[in-house]
């Protein structure tokens with residue numbers, strides 16, 4: 101067990117690192133953020149910051165010497181330098197390596213008997229054509245690496261769009277994935293301990309716009325609820341096969357054929373932000389508990405449910421109205437420039 105008073109290293113200094121640091125501080129830990137940016141928003145609430153590139157192995161090693169346990173808040177990190185952290189890194193590099201490559205991820209899910217939409221690997225325009233012939237239209241091309249919030253994706257709706265879509269994703273190694281005619285989207289958020297103990301939160305129903313999460317709602321609709329048990333089993337098989345320690349989020353499509361996995365995030369997730377006020381123990385606190393091997397907290401609802409709305413880009417300028425709204429829990433990440441598409445904050449409304 102890593103006791104309060106110890107130092108937790110967090111690789112990545114965005115809003116997830118910020119909310120992890122706040123939860124860690126509540127339990128008496130100090131956080132050390134590792135991030136290449138000048139002013140990562142997690143630095144505002146952390147005891148120490150290392151500003152260095154994610155591929156700076158020496159800096160990672162020094163950081164590792166300073167912390168008692170280390171974790172990461174996003175998955176687009178080079179894996180090799182992190183190996184220097186050894187067993188201190190929780191979750192380990194396996195979870196990271198699988199989740200950061202869409203082809204490896206889909207193969208891993210299928211090995212764990214999870215279901216995904218029909219897909220093929222693509223590394224040339226000829227592969228795009230072959231995928232269209234095999235999978236059918238429409239399909240979506242997604243770069244294997246560095247995609248998030250709908251970035252690195254292009255739809256192919258007709259044969260004429262093959263080339264434009266291939267150009268749009270920068271001719272990068274990709275996967276071609278068939279369009280899922282989903283009823284709704286939801287996620288399974290779980291936390292797992294080294295010894296196999298685990299817990300789930302209620303599954304939120306997730307609404308996206310332009311590839312970005314807009315809203316998460318708990319409880320989910322009945323049609324999703326009917327698929328949650330199967331989805332949890334698949335998510336847990338993935339967590340166990342990875343030997344994952346900490347929070348793991350699996351995004352699903354609820355389809356007429358049952359739950360299909362869209363992607364895995366080896367970390368706390370935007371669709372779990374509602375747990376800060378909507379659940380007895382938040383995803384952030386539970387992640388800290390799991391990586392420090394403290395006992396699990398209760399994940400049940402504090403009240404009848406919650407709705408989390410993201411504040412994206414200029415939405416954050418609504419803050420005066422939101423902070424005046426009775427009962428609205430406003431979170432502003434302190435990220436400065438509200439560029440379009442940038443997650444600037446969120447607001448959670450707990451059901452009475």
Ligand code: AMP
Pocket residue numbers: 217240242247248249250251277278279280281285308311312351362363
């Ligand atoms: P992703 O970055 O893969 O999570 O995709 C972002 C969003 O795009 C998803 O949450 C869906 O709303 C939509 N999307 C992604 N892949 C597909 C698909 N194969 N079929 C239908 N919609 C998709």
